[in-house]
Amino acid sequence: MQLAEIAKALKITIKEDWENVTVTSVSFDTRTLRPGALFIPLIGEKDGHHFVEQAIANGAVATLWQADHQKTTFSFPMLEVNNTLAALQKLAKYYLNKINPRVIAVTGSNGKTTTKDMIAAILATSFNVKKTQENFNNQIGVPMTILNIEPNTEVLVVEMGMDHFGELDHLSRLVSPDIAVITMIGEAHIEFFGTRDKIADAKMEITHGLKEDGVLVYNGDEPLLRERTSRLLQETRTFGGAQDNDYRAINVVSNEKQTGFRVTKWPELNFTVPMIGSYNVKNALAALAVGDYFQIPVKKMAAALSNFSVTANRTQWIAGSQGEMILSDVYNSNPTAAKLVLRAFSQVPTAGKRVVVLGDMLELGSASPQLHASLAQAIDPQKIAEVFLCGTQVKALAAKLVNKFSNDQLHLYDLNHQAQLIADLKDSLKAQDLVMLKGSHGIHLENVLAALK
Numbered sequence: 001m002q003l004a005e006i007a008k009a010l011k012i013t014i015k016e017d018w019e020n021v022t023v024t025s026v027s028f029d030t031r032t033l034r035p036g037a038l039f040i041p042l043i044g045e046k047d048g049h050h051f052v053e054q055a056i057a058n059g060a061v062a063t064l065w066q067a068d069h070q071k072t073t074f075s076f077p078m079l080e081v082n083n084t085l086a087a088l089q090k091l092a093k094y095y096l097n098k099i100n101p102r103v104i105a106v107t108g109s110n111g112k113t114t115t116k117d118m119i120a121a122i123l124a125t126s127f128n129v130k131k132t133q134e135n136f137n138n139q140i141g142v143p144m145t146i147l148n149i150e151p152n153t154e155v156l157v158v159e160m161g162m163d164h165f166g167e168l169d170h171l172s173r174l175v176s177p178d179i180a181v182i183t184m185i186g187e188a189h190i191e192f193f194g195t196r197d198k199i200a201d202a203k204m205e206i207t208h209g210l211k212e213d214g215v216l217v218y219n220g221d222e223p224l225l226r227e228r229t230s231r232l233l234q235e236t237r238t239f240g241g242a243q244d245n246d247y248r249a250i251n252v253v254s255n256e257k258q259t260g261f262r263v264t265k266w267p268e269l270n271f272t273v274p275m276i277g278s279y280n281v282k283n284a285l286a287a288l289a290v291g292d293y294f295q296i297p298v299k300k301m302a303a304a305l306s307n308f309s310v311t312a313n314r315t316q317w318i319a320g321s322q323g324e325m326i327l328s329d330v331y332n333s334n335p336t337a338a339k340l341v342l343r344a345f346s347q348v349p350t351a352g353k354r355v356v357v358l359g360d361m362l363e364l365g366s367a368s369p370q371l372h373a374s375l376a377q378a379i380d381p382q383k384i385a386e387v388f389l390c391g392t393q394v395k396a397l398a399a400k401l402v403n404k405f406s407n408d409q410l411h412l413y414d415l416n417h418q419a420q421l422i423a424d425l426k427d428s429l430k431a432q433d434l435v436m437l438k439g440s441h442g443i444h445l446e447n448v449l450a451a452l453k
């Protein structure tokens with residue numbers, strides 16, 4: 001795209017001799033910037049404006065500049081805007097309207113990334129599909145996802161995260177989805193909401209930009225969603241285990257490698273997903289509902305689900321260096337997700353022992369001690385041989401486990417003793433053992449995973 005077009009999109013004027021400068025990508029970070037980029041200095045803990053010269057040195061051909069920052073005389077194109085983040089989002093909106101793909105927006109307390117990957121796998125059987133990469137799901141990540149799609153993209157599957165009211169409203173109006181998906185309502189980020197009711201209110205914001213002829217696909221087993229969708233103007237389709245769902249799973253069977261199920265809409269067909277956990281069946285049902293809306297043949301959908309690959313560190317089996325198998329679920333954590341994956345992990349057959357490593361679950365507010373303690377109900381000493389806890393909030397869980405596990409089975413480490421946790425964990429693990437890792441992003445259990453691989 002040329003700067004003349006970018007200026008038009010941003011409704012600003014630029015010098016005539018900049019107009020034909022061609023931009024081949026957009027970047028907010030000099031550490032990942034590619035030559036030919038438009039640099040967008042964002043303001044976080046540091047101010048991105050301090051990195052403009054570095055951006056140009058790394059090959060950027062132009063930069064935005066926020067008007068409230070002191071002017072600097074640079075000899076390269078600088079496009080002045082009122083707010084660089086707002087400009088990033090405005091540019092993304094312009095580009096999305098220009099490419100004009102069908103848009104599926106996915107949110108929910110848990111399952112966003114997995115469901116996004118499943119939907120993309122199903123739709124890729126028939127369309128040129130682009131999807132959110134990694135976890136780029138917020139006010140910065142969504143516009144960056146949009147600006148990275150190719151001109152021939154037919155369908156965009158975009159993940160939307162939030163932890164405050166108003167964020168999904170903004171993102172939904174930015175992308176104007178054809179289909180909105182709400183996977184479930186848990187307790188993620190409840191610190192900023194207080195109740196699951198309010199989390200459900202915030203999640204429903206994803207319908208604020210939904211096209212009039214659009215569809216909301218949601219978890220019909222969640223009463224908080226059912227009661228909020230009755231007033232929706234758009235069509236709805238439900239998925240879940242209860243009988244009144246449009247897409248209902250039955251005969252769910254999970255083993256250590258995959259989960260099988262049937263769907264009442266297609267009783268003759270067996271479906272599988274290459275992941276453990278009954279919750280992934282619900283993610284698959286949401287994806288099937290979207291594929292069915294696009295009239296993808298059901299056998300094509302089943303094949304796509306059976307060998308799709310999920311973004312790393314979501315219920316992912318990885319071989320350990322001592323012959324153990326690691327179930328990595330380290331990207332993030334919250335109570336509903338942690339209990340579900342603990343229960344799934346406890347059912348996985350093994351000739352060795354099962355070990356769990358649990359990090360703090362952050363952003364749970366005043367309910368944090370009770371929510372951490374509640375994980376004890378999913379940790380059965382008959383199934384789990386050893387427990388390693390990392391953080392401060394997990395102390396409430398440790399207090400519940402002390403009368404179920406002996407001192408050499410239950411270990412507690414604070415955040416700056418992860419090295420000791422790794423050493424003790426390595427001492428304990430033997431070939432054929434299974435070890436599960438789960439904790440909030442901020443606990444960085446990926447460091448433990450890296451040490452075990």
Ligand SMILES: CC(=O)N[C@H]1[C@@H](OP(=O)(O)OP(=O)(O)OC[C@H]2O[C@@H](n3ccc(=O)[nH]c3=O)[C@H](O)[C@@H]2O)O[C@H](CO)[C@@H](O)[C@@H]1O[C@H](C)C(=O)N[C@@H](C)C(=O)N[C@H](CCC(=O)N[C@@H](CCC[C@@H](N)C(=O)O)C(=O)O)C(=O)O
Nearest residue numbers: 028029030042044045046048135136137138139141161162
């Ligand atoms: C603000 C920012 O861009 N931060 C990114 C930056 O982190 P860093 O700590 O370096 O930023 P600073 O604020 O210190 O620097 C300011 C800017 O200067 C740039 N810069 C800095 C140093 C340098 O050498 N060169 C530079 O150009 C810098 O890039 C800043 O722009 O860099 C990190 C590494 O690249 C980025 O990870 C960081 O990006 C932030 C975290 C971000 O939001 N990135 C999005 C693309 C994104 O989607 N990240 C997701 C995580 C999203 C998330 O947390 N989702 C939540 C739900 C949504 C919450 C909602 N409240 C919201 O955040 O909107 C979830 O629960 O899933 C990801 O990568 O996982």
Ligand SMILES: Nc1ncnc2c1ncn2[C@@H]1O[C@H](COP(=O)(O)OP(=O)(O)OP(=O)(O)O)[C@@H](O)[C@H]1O
Nearest residue numbers: 109110111112113114279282314315329332337341
């Ligand atoms: N439908 C679901 N219900 C409950 N828990 C789920 C569900 N799907 C996934 N999980 C759990 O949540 C973890 C994260 O899955 P995923 O990354 O798909 O969710 P997410 O919503 O993108 O998470 P985050 O917001 O933390 O990025 C999984 O590894 C699993 O433990």
Ligand SMILES: C[C@@H](N)C(=O)N[C@H](C)C(=O)O
Nearest residue numbers: 163362363440441442443
């Ligand atoms: C970034 C924020 N929304 C988030 O995901 N926080 C989790 C709990 C974390 O960073 O650990």
